[in-house]
Amino acid sequence: MSTTPAPLPPGSTIGILGGGQLGRMLAVAATKLGFHVHIYCPDEKSPAAEVARDFTRAGYDDDAALEKFAASVDVVTYEFENVPASAAEAVARTGTPLRPGARALEVSQDRLTEKKFLKGLGIDTAPFMPVASEAALGLAVEVAGIPAILKTRRFGYDGKGQAVIHDEDEVADAYAALKGAPAIMEGFVPFEREISVIAARGLDGIMMAYDPAENVHRDGILRTSTVPAGISGETRDRATDIACDILTALDYVGVIGVEFFVEKSGHLRVNEMAPRVHNSGHWTVEACHVSQFEQHIRAIAGWPLADPTRHSDCLMENLIGNDVDGWQRIGGERDCYLTLYGKKEARDGRKMGHVTRLKPRA
Amino acid sequence: MSTTPAPLPPGSTIGILGGGQLGRMLAVAATKLGFHVHIYCPDEKSPAAEVARDFTRAGYDDDAALEKFAASVDVVTYEFENVPASAAEAVARTGTPLRPGARALEVSQDRLTEKKFLKGLGIDTAPFMPVASEAALGLAVEVAGIPAILKTRRFGYDGKGQAVIHDEDEVADAYAALKGAPAIMEGFVPFEREISVIAARGLDGIMMAYDPAENVHRDGILRTSTVPAGISGETRDRATDIACDILTALDYVGVIGVEFFVEKSGHLRVNEMAPRVHNSGHWTVEACHVSQFEQHIRAIAGWPLADPTRHSDCLMENLIGNDVDGWQRIGGERDCYLTLYGKKEARDGRKMGHVTRLKPRA
Incomplete structure (x- = not known):
């Protein structure tokens, strides 16, 4: 009989593969619960390492560094899906759990494998x-x-x-x-709108989902997420069910982001999935009591998931490249909450931060 | 004619004297707005240094280290009121602004000076x-x-x-x-209850206050803060006015915590004031859209203050010493939000974390 392992106590260390803004927001959430954080990434300047106790700067192909890193932490997670299979294997050799697991990486880092996996679950795609x-x-x-x-x-x-x-x-x-x-x-899918579901599955198998966000992309980059999405309750429930089917099939632990095309009929097709916290879930920091970042840390630490209920309606807007020059105006706006990632160069197409605007729940 | 200096742009560095939990929560708030953080404190293990980019470990009497620290940051603030006058002078020599200023330290670190200062403003004390x-x-x-x-x-x-x-x-x-x-x-003041006001004053002189909290102390240590306090609207307004009188008299920049005794008649006496973010304001993280920590960073960075409106009623409970052993139970409670400070030893009387319980605003 399998039993759920005991939750990691505060004072344990969370290892995160990847040092970008998602790792940064995960690190802050982990610290709030009393965990220490160890970031592993190849870049010297890392938005996440800046707020973590420990930092290993090494490549994802450096098996020795990966093993040393994994052996020094209590659980390993990741903030991007392109972690090589060899890196997951290096972590596995140390006996430190990798959450979500290697299967989630394998499926989501190859578009063909992902589509076949979804098809196998009876989930429509393009x-x-x-x-x-x-x-x-x-x-x-x-x-x-x-x-x-x-x-x-x-x-x-x-x-x-x-x-x-x-x-x-x-x-x-x-x-x-x-x-x-x-x-x-x-x-090409003739979709009416795009939505995403940010859902989580705990070590005990319990699943929770945030309300779907409606997303607008430009030049392939997410620009805005609006909650609630302009969809029916039925569509919302189906999208959530699909996300949960994916979580279950992968025996997943942590937060996942699943992006959907919504056709005029309400028919849903999964566009892609990301085995991590997701840009279209950043609004959960301000509009929910527990954010996707804390929810992910709770899941991978074996803590019970928190209630994902949204207390406000909201619009999250990414600050891409020079958008960030508007910080002074945004910083003075009412009901408007700014998050910047501490990146120095505002290159074209680079995500520099985001802003969440709240309004009372309709 | 004096003009308000331009706000510090993201990418600037905030220097914080003191490395405890208040510094830690300030560092997280500063990072969210895209600032870097430099912690100065004498202790090797610092809850704040763990989440800051830079850390100087040196004593408050080490003028050379203080000058080097102050010269490397864009503004200096502090998380405790016992910063020696000589340290404030060392900062001043570098030309880096100290916010709040030296006068706030001078007044609040000596109970006699503080009482005389309040008396001079016509504010009652014990x-x-x-x-x-x-x-x-x-x-x-x-x-x-x-x-x-x-x-x-x-x-x-x-x-x-x-x-x-x-x-x-x-x-x-x-x-x-x-x-x-x-x-x-x-x-001895025969008080009916104790309350505190967390207020802020910006570089532009604008002031904002959170709703007063009702506080319960045991053995001289804060145990709980409840919002709203059981006081009349009139008492609330008078307490807020007194806090603003203090801010104005000190030409203060940043967040202040002012503790009051409330007598049966509603008469208010100031018990003490702290020129910093305050334990009785921790609930602002969960019950307001902008916490006392972000409000303080906004003020000292010359940004406009944010709306301090409370969206929920709440009870904040400190976790003292072994209280922290209850993390697993608390972590699973609904509408209950945990913050731990990453301290290793749960010594008697040591503040290890706190928990905020929310309920809809009455």
């Missing part, structure tokens, strides 16, 4: 086909129709590694641009 | 007399009546440096226990 040659791409575009989206199978984020094919003449160039990277062709 | 000899103490007790409270003028906190005189026979022993420390005798 139509997809693996693309192994220019001829295969041409055929795929012919079958699925125009426009179609060509995506690398791995290492895509914020719209990187994607190209829209508007015309059959573009097939050759699009295929060449891949430079041999394994790819997938996705048919 | 009756008091300086005690310079055993004979003077005997006379003071005779005039003020029994019980009376003998307190050292400096370095008292959490009930330390205090003795209650219940009988005139105790005068000699109480005086001897001072070991020559300058002291003050306070007459």
